[in-house]
Amino acid sequence: MKACFMGLGYIGLPTAIIAAKEGGIEIVGVDINPSVVEQTNAGHLHIIEPGVEAMLQEVVSNGKLHASVKPEVSDAYFMVVPTPFKGNHEPDVSYVEAATRAVIPLLKEGDLYVIESTSPVGTTEMMAEIIFSERPELKGKIYIAYCPERVLPGNVIYELVNNDRVIGGLDEASTKKAQEFYSRFVKGTLHSTNARTAEMCKLTENSSRDVQIAFANELSLICDKAGINVWELINLANKHPRVNILQPGCGVGGHCIAVDPYFITADFPAESKIIATAREINNYKAFWCAEKVKNAMLEFELKNNRKPVVAMMGLAFKPNIDDLRESPAKNIVAKVMQGANNADILVVEPCVKEHKVFKLTDYKAAYEKADIVVMLTAHDQFKTLPYDNNKVILDFCGIYKK
Ligand code: SAJ
Numbered sequence: 208m209k210a211c212f213m214g215l216g217y218i219g220l221p222t223a224i225i226a227a228k229e230g231g232i233e234i235v236g237v238d239i240n241p242s243v244v245e246q247t248n249a250g251h252l253h254i255i256e257p258g259v260e261a262m263l264q265e266v267v268s269n270g271k272l273h274a275s276v277k278p279e280v281s282d283a284y285f286m287v288v289p290t291p292f293k294g295n296h297e298p299d300v301s302y303v304e305a306a307t308r309a310v311i312p313l314l315k316e317g318d319l320y321v322i323e324s325t326s327p328v329g330t331t332e333m334m335a336e337i338i339f340s341e342r343p344e345l346k347g348k349i350y351i352a353y354c355p356e357r358v359l360p361g362n363v364i365y366e367l368v369n370n371d372r373v374i375g376g377l378d379e380a381s382t383k384k385a386q387e388f389y390s391r392f393v394k395g396t397l398h399s400t401n402a403r404t405a406e407m408c409k410l411t412e413n414s415s416r417d418v419q420i421a422f423a424n425e426l427s428l429i430c431d432k433a434g435i436n437v438w439e440l441i442n443l444a445n446k447h448p449r450v451n452i453l454q455p456g457c458g459v460g461g462h463c464i465a466v467d468p469y470f471i472t473a474d475f476p477a478e479s480k481i482i483a484t485a486r487e488i489n490n491y492k493a494f495w496c497a498e499k500v501k502n503a504m505l506e507f508e509l510k511n512n513r514k515p516v517v518a519m520m521g522l523a524f525k526p527n528i529d530d531l532r533e534s535p536a537k538n539i540v541a542k543v544m545q546g547a548n549n550a551d552i553l554v555v556e557p558c559v560k561e562h563k564v565f566k567l568t569d570y571k572a573a574y575e576k577a578d579i580v581v582m583l584t585a586h587d588q589f590k591t592l593p594y595d596n597n598k599v600i601l602d603f604c605g606i607y608k609k
Contacts (some may be wrong), residue, residue: 208231208283209232209233209234209235209279209280209281209282209283210223210226210230210232210233210234210235210281210282210283210284210285210388210507211234211235211237211278211283211284211285211310211313211415212234212235212236212237212285212287212454213237213278213284213286213287213288213306213309213310214235214237214238214286214287214288214289214302214306214324215236215238215243215244215247215253215274216238216254216287216288216289217254217256217360217363218287218323218363218400219238219287219288219323220236220247220252220253220254220259221254221256221259221358221363221364221367222260222261222285222323222325222367223236223272224262224263224272225264225364225367225368225392225469226392227266227272227393227394228265228266228270228271228392229368229391230388230391230392230572231271231391232267232271232388232391233271233272233277234271234273234517235272235273235274235275235281236271236272236273236274236275237270237274237275237276237277237278237306238274238276239276243274244274244275244276244459245274246272247263247267247272247274248267248274249267250263250264250268251263255528255529256360256361256363256364256596257361257364257365257529258480259363260402262364267411274492277293277309278309278310278313279313280315281313281318282317282318282319283318283319283320283321283388284310284313284314284319284320284321284463285316285321285322285323286303286307286320286321286322286323286324286334287323287324288297288302288303288305288306288324289302289324289462290302290303290324290325290326290470291462291466291601292466292469292470292473293483296368296469296472296473296489296554296591297469297473298327298469298470298473299325299340299504300324300326300330300333303322303323303324303326303330303334304334304337304408305340307320307334307337308341311337311338313340314338314342314345314349314609315342315345315349316348316349317324317343317348317349317350318350318564319349319350319351319352319381319384319385319387319388320334320338320349320350320351320352321351321352321353321354321385322334322352322353322354323353323354323355323356325409325410325413325463325466325470326353326406326409326470327405327406327410327465327470327474327581328403328406328470328474329403329408329409330353330406331352331353331375331377331402331403331406332377332402332403334351334424335351335377335380338351340411345578350376350380350381350384350407350460351376351377351381351402352374352375352376352377352381352382352384352385352386352402353374353375353402353405353406354372354373354374354375354385354389354405355372355373355405355406355408355409355501356370356372357370357372357409357412358370360461360528360530362526367392367393367402368392368393368394368395369394369395370393370395370397371395371397371398372389372393372395372397372398373398373400373404373405373409374386374389374397374398374399374400374405375399375400375401375402375403375404375405375406375408376399376401376402377383377401377402377451378536379388379399382399382400382401383399388421395524396516396520397598401529407471409467410467410468410471411471412469412472413463413464413467413468414467414468414473414482414485415486416453417425417459417464417465417467417468417482417486417489418481418482418485418565419452419453419608420453420454420456420459420464420485420489421459421484421485421486421488421489422452422485423437423441423452423453423454423455423456424455424458424488424489424492425457426440426441426455427492427603428453428492428495436608436609437455438455438468438605438609439607439608441454441455441598442608444567447483454585454605455492455603455604455605456492456535456585456603456604457491457492457496457535457539457583457584457603457604458489458492458496458535458536458537458538458539459489459490459535460524460525460532460533460534460535461490461524461525461530461532461533461534462532462533463485465486465489465533466532466533467481468485468486469486471488478540492535493535493539494530494542495539496535496539496581496583496601496603497538497539497542497543499601499603500517500519500539500543500601501543501546501577502580503599503601504517504543504547504579505516505547505581506549507578507579507599508550509577513581514548514549514550514551514552515551515577515578515599516550516551516576516577516578516579517543517547517550517551517553517577517578517579517580517581518542518553518555518568518573518574518579518580518581519539519540519552519553519555519578519581519582519583520555520570520573520574520580520581520583520584520586520589520603520606521555521556521582521583521585521586522534522536522537522554522559522562522565522583522584523535523536523539523556523558523559523584524537525584525587526584526585526586526587526604527558527586527587528558529556529559530582531556531562534584535583536584539581539583540552540554540565540583543581551576553568553573553576553577554566554567554568555567555569555570556571556584557569557586557588558586563582570586570588570589570592571592574595576596578599579598579600579601580595580598580600580601581600581601581603582600582601582602582603582604582606582607583603583604585604585606589606590606592606594607594609
């Protein structure tokens with residue numbers, strides 16, 4: 208059995224490695240970036256994911272996995288490429304289409320074609336049309352399915368093997384064929400459905416989380432005005448046996464929760480009101496936090512006749528990881544710096560060694576020096592810093608729950 212993975216990113220590469228290692232499948236991993244191909248074949252992991260590099264070296268050295276810039280004839284093909292959105296929040300499936308077109312000449316009777324990339328509803332059907340327009344003789348002769356992933360960055364290997372998965376074929380035989388493949392390395396339950404439901408399931412999972420986070424963020428705005436401690440409020444409300452309110456933050460970051468809801472609102476604008484409003488609330492929260500910091504800086508200067516030293520604590524999009532992609536914290540730091548007019552802004556991110564734009568300061572030193580401390584990302588290190596009543600502390604992510 209040979210499988211071709213199109214896309215060696217945060218999901219494609221770990222999945223290819225696990226399929227090679229646990230599934231006993233020969234894998235060719237394809238990426239358009241020659242440096243990714245070269246690093247992978249050298250056993251170097253180009254993504255940050257604990258515990259994966261050793262596995263990569265094992266499957267590369269025993270010949271189970273090799274990388275290439277071009278697809279090779281295989282028995283199964285997996286599209287695991289990015290699906291960003293365009294400026295107007297319209298989903299962009301051009302990478303999925305390009306990867307599909309690249310494998311069409313190689314397809315043969317009995318092959319399996321699967322899309323894993325988060326996609327708007329109907330994408331799998333659209334790709335099937337493209338395949339059969341080029342290769343009409345394959346109609347009804349190959350298996351086509353959609354199977355989204357739901358792994359948490361930082362815990363990918365465990366979750367790839369143990370999470371349940373939803374598998375949606377264009378027909379039952381395709382669902383079954385895809386299940387046979389995933390059963391080689393997935394211990395979680397494999398749930399059968401059709402392609403459209405599987406596509407919508409992924410979008411639903413992340414949109415539901417975005418709505419839940421928006422509820423928490425909206426509460427934080429209300430409590431700020433009401434003079435209530437939102438952390439205490441949520442903690443108390445969650446004592447109810449059937450209430451589970453999530454945590455406010457400085458906004459919602461990453462390529463998933465902040466992106467996927469637009470795949471629904473773009474296609475169902477009239478119906479998806481809560482989903483659209485939740486996106487607006489979560490985006491607005493970052494602006495609100497930046498304004499809070501600027502106001503605190505002005506107040507400090509009026510009161511003390513000097514500009515404050517401000518420690519901006521955190522750039523990562525979520526706690527205890529080094530991923531700064533689409534991070535609201537990063538955007539807030541940039542906004543505060545724009546309006547700083549030579550106030551001393553110290554930028555802190557303990558999970559990265561250096562940053563090409565921001566000069567980084569050690570978190571303890573920054574905390575000591577600062578007049579105003581702005582907690583943006585709830586890294587564990589920040590929780591060791593004692594609450595100092597002589598400082599102005601803006602805690603947007605519940606470090607002190609004050
Ligand atoms: N956040 C809050 N408050 C919370 C929880 C999260 O403000 O209570 C923020 C985080 O700080 C971060 C953003 O939301 O900025 C997203 O973080 P996350 O931990 O919710 O999720 P991701 O983006 O790392 O991973 C999500 C997961 N989806 C769900 O939990 C439904 C993961 O299972 C998916 O595989 C992943 O999206 C994906 O790739 O789609």
